[in-house]
Amino acid sequence: MRILHTSDWHLGRSLHRADLLGHQAAYVDHLLEVVEAEEVDLVVVAGDVFDRALPPVDAVALADDTLARLAASRATVVISSGNHDSARRLGFGSRVMDAAGLHVRTRPEDVGRAVELADAHGPVVVHALPYLDPDAVRGAWGLTGRSHEVALDAAMTRVRADLAGRPGARSVVLAHAFVAGGRPSDSERDIAVGGISVVPTSVFDGVDHVALGHLHGAHTLTERIRYSGSPLAYSFSEAGHTKGSWLVDLAADGSSTATFVPAPVPRPLARIRGDLADLLADPDLAGHEGSWVEATLTDAGPRPAGAMERLRTRFPHALVLAFDAPASTGSRPRVVRPGRSAHDVTLDFVADVRGLGADDAEAALLASACDACAEDPTQDVPA
Known part of the structure; x- marks a missing residue:
């Protein structure tokens, strides 16, 4: 049988x-x-x-x-x-x-x-x-x-x-x-x-x-x-x-x-890894341009802006974007010093984790968020 x-x-x-x-x-x-x-x-x-x-x-x-x-x-x-x-x-x-x-x-x-x-x-x-x-x-x-x-x-x-x-x-x-x-x-x-x-x-x-x-x-x-x-x-x-x-x-x-x-494979899966610029230029990855893609970026320093959008210019079926490690080196302790406002602390946090400080628009958004969370916005002032 x-x-x-x-x-x-x-x-x-x-x-x-x-x-x-x-x-x-x-x-x-x-x-x-x-x-x-x-x-x-x-x-x-x-x-x-x-x-x-x-x-x-x-x-x-x-x-x-x-x-x-x-x-x-x-x-x-x-x-x-x-x-x-x-x-x-x-x-x-x-x-x-x-x-x-x-x-x-x-x-x-x-x-x-x-x-x-x-x-x-x-x-x-x-x-x-x-x-x-x-x-x-x-x-x-x-x-x-x-x-x-x-x-x-x-x-x-x-x-x-x-x-x-x-x-x-x-x-x-x-x-x-x-x-x-x-x-x-x-x-x-x-x-x-x-x-x-x-x-x-x-x-x-x-x-x-x-x-x-x-x-x-x-x-x-x-x-x-x-x-x-x-x-x-x-x-x-x-x-x-x-x-x-x-x-x-x-x-x-x-x-x-x-x-x-x-079985037939209508669209294969691929895992790729490297700096964003290398992934966009590497000729050896041409075979994955029609694949479902999971990409892990290893760029040093700040994470590339618009990484997924840029990745999809070459790999239109990219589904997952990961980073090898947090941008922060973790070499200095995160200490909240007396006299600093909540807004200052959030700005420090962004710079530490992302490796790049907040721009003016982001800083303004963080200030609004801090004010919204405070019972009295005037309290968010250094002593």
Whole structure:
């Protein structure tokens, strides 16, 4: 059986307020092309279809179109919810969608209820585990601890009970969790409960193939346990990632081989660093002129005026501007001497932090601010 493993679409997400919905739609087109070109039998989506519980209407429309196209494709589709999804909203209509070959699993009570498929070598059983908040299932499942490992152990107990009644069936599990061996990026939401979020790979012992979601980088934890990662970069910490999905061939004996299928990159991410004048002139940076850019300026002395506007003359998609260090050397202590007015202190502060004194307009604005904060403006006079 040929399986396409994807996850963490985060439909509706932006990148530092830059709209990514068009890029997400391009990924959906790519996904459907892979399904047809590679003769995929099963598509699994391991959580975080949406970026938040109440997604914007345009994201819902894209999800609706995506699911309709997948349901009409050659593949059976199994989807589980992630920690960013609203389980109830994503799972709306799931019992009706089952009849269309689109299986959405978002409820803890459905853990252990398999999706049954078959190929020329016999049955394949798919168990989709939704994101399981330990506090949410602790009472209903009688958990003895408060961690993701305990919750997933309980879920896998239900999965193994179902598999025990299916001798000879090959097994696939979807899960949305932080499994040991993966490396997080800056764009994942922390799912720690009681300080414990990491789950060992041994939780999934006895399963032929495990398709994971949550971490946004592609990872191979073992030959049968993998993260597909997100289809797009959602933070500059992912600038070096290759995004895509896993094409998995599940053999007759339950072993699997996987090939990574890179996703299209509508606009790459770049991190650049240096003096502003150098960044604007360096010919080696020409390849980043169409990228989303995070720039760190290392100019000595005062920070360049209008730095972002100047940067965007060459890098029109610059989104983040940072500075290597405060302009102040910090070599002298900041002491407020008796007899100095609040206005004098603010002028000293500006000069110390920025490395450049306030101009006349800025000084006048600071004077107005000091007067507005004083009960009696006449008190702001040196003794």
